[in-house]
Amino acid sequence: MYTSSLFQSPETFSSVRDTLEDITLHFTYLMRLKSQALYEHSVRVANFAGAAALHMHLPANEVSLIHYAGLLHDIGLLTMPNRLLDRVPNLSMREHQLYKKHPDLGANMLETNPACQDLIPYIRFHHERWDGAGYPKHLRSVNIPLGARILAVAAYYDSTIYSAPDFPQKTKSEVTQALFSGSGTLFDPEVTISFLNMLYR
Numbered sequence: 001m002y003t004s005s006l007f008q009s010p011e012t013f014s015s016v017r018d019t020l021e022d023i024t025l026h027f028t029y030l031m032r033l034k035s036q037a038l039y040e041h042s043v044r045v046a047n048f049a050g051a052a053a054l055h056m057h058l059p060a061n062e063v064s065l066i067h068y069a070g071l072l073h074d075i076g077l078l079t080m081p082n083r084l085l086d087r088v089p090n091l092s093m094r095e096h097q098l099y100k101k102h103p104d105l106g107a108n109m110l111e112t113n114p115a116c117q118d119l120i121p122y123i124r125f126h127h128e129r130w131d132g133a134g135y136p137k138h139l140r141s142v143n144i145p146l147g148a149r150i151l152a153v154a155a156y157y158d159s160t161i162y163s164a165p166d167f168p169q170k171t172k173s174e175v176t177q178a179l180f181s182g183s184g185t186l187f188d189p190e191v192t193i194s195f196l197n198m199l200y201r
Contacts, residue, residue: 020115024068027075027109034078035085041158046070048154052191053147055198066147069122073151076106076123100135103127122147126155131185141188149188153195156182172200 032039050067058066077085080102084095091099107124110116125139125148132140144152161167161178170178176196183192 018113018115020068020119023110023113023115024071027078028071030078031075035082038074038077038085041155041163042071042074044158044162045073045151045154048157048195049147049150052150052154052195052198055201056150056191056194058146062147065119066122066150069119069126069147070151070154072106072110072119073123073126073155074102074106075109076102076104079105100127104136119147121145122151124148126151128152129186130183130188133185144188146191149191150195153179153187153191156186157195175199 028039028042031042046067047070049070050063053063053066080099084091084099087095088099103124103126107120110120110123122145125134125137125144128134128137128139128144128148129152130141130144130149132138134144157179161170161175164170179187179192179196183189
């Protein structure tokens with residue numbers, strides 16, 4: 001009675017569309033199941049990064065890719081235990097080494113899907129730093145893909161500034177100073193300026 005439902009060939013599911021939108025919906029659903037905070041962070045990063053890309057007058061397809069990459073940039077964290085996620089950023093050295101694997105893990109989840117090829121570098125390299133001290137490959141300056149450079153600023157802004165308890169009390173000058181403190185070391189200076197102009201246009 002149950003044989004047909006339990007044992008099905010791969011062709012049974014061939015009608016499922018593996019579009020970028022479908023894949024993104026799948027992973028954002030999983031993130032929401034795992035951690036509401038992770039899900040909400042990803043949505044905000046996508047919105048900030050997409051708005052910054054639009055403000056930089058990038059082509060429409062690139063803006064769309066960066067928005068999707070923002071939603072998916074932390075999917076590697078789906079493999080991490082919640083007890084680790086709950087401790088970020090106060091991680092032990094061992095925990096931090098595990099945490100640093102998530103960009104590669106997230107990119108690897110998508111690497112066999114043709115619809116995801118263009119945004120994989122944005123996910124893999126969103127923790128690289130302008131000065132070359134980031135991870136996983138220690139890329140430097142313009143060797144970091146532009147989409148990843150935009151995501152780096154957007155993710156930092158959301159996790160460190162926007163999500164801080166005192167954010168409602170912060171002035172424009174204080175937010176500007178907080179972002180500029182990483183310009184030229186953590187972040188592409190031009191992306192930093194464009195991001196701030198987007199916030200306060």
